Amino acid sequence: MKCVFCDIVAGRVAAREVCREDGLVAFLDHRPLFPGHVLVVPETHHETLIDLPPDRLPGLFGLVRRLSQAVPAALSAQGSFVALNNKVSQSVPHLHVHVIPRTKGDGLKGFFWPRQPYRDEAHMIEVAEKITAALRS
Numbered sequence: 001m002k003c004v005f006c007d008i009v010a011g012r013v014a015a016r017e018v019c020r021e022d023g024l025v026a027f028l029d030h031r032p033l034f035p036g037h038v039l040v041v042p043e044t045h046h047e048t049l050i051d052l053p054p055d056r057l058p059g060l061f062g063l064v065r066r067l068s069q070a071v072p073a074a075l076s077a078q079g080s081f082v083a084l085n086n087k088v089s090q091s092v093p094h095l096h097v098h099v100i101p102r103t104k105g106d107g108l109k110g111f112f113w114p115r116q117p118y119r120d121e122a123h124m125i126e127v128a129e130k131i132t133a134a135l136r137s
Contacts, residue, residue: 005094009043016128019067019135022059026067028128029098033108034116035127036075036101040064046095048086060097067099070134075127077101081108 007013008027015027018038029037040063046052052060068080081100087093102108118124 001093003045003092003094005039005041005092005096006045009041016124018128018131019063021063023056024059024063026063026099028118028124028131031115032117033081033098033100034077034102034106035118035123036071036077036131038067038071038099038131040067040097040099042095047093048090048095049084050086052095064097064099066135067131070131070137071099071101073137074130074134075101078103 004013008015009025015030017025017027019026023043024040025043026038026040029039040060042052042056042060064082068082072078072080079102081098081102083098083100084096090096100108118127
């Protein structure tokens with residue numbers, strides 16, 4: 001079965017990476033809720049969180065934890081929203097965790113998520129570089 005996230009991990013599909021470490025890849029969502037919306041995926045294909053070997057959980061959520069600090073810091077946001085779907089609402093059947101910058105009054109209410117695209121490719125690059133720099137600091 002074809003998996004776009006496996007293709008991103010392998011470099012067959014372009015994505016703006018912000019981090020690659022310990023068998024994980026973090027990249028900007030191409031249809032972000034807000035600029036800075038990052039997806040964290042394991043390099044190996046696992047459809048859901050339940051499929052991920054338990055010894056991989058600390059690494060996955062360690063990176064998610066770091067990104068939940070780095071994304072708001074990079075983008076002057078007040079916080080972050082972290083989400084993971086298993087099967088239902090999982091647009092790509094490859095385990096992925098969303099880390100989304102949040103600001104009071106940003107319009108995100110419940111599960112109605114209007115998309116906020118990047119202005120252009122340069123804006124996407126700028127946001128990815130800010131998150132990568134924040135992860136390093």
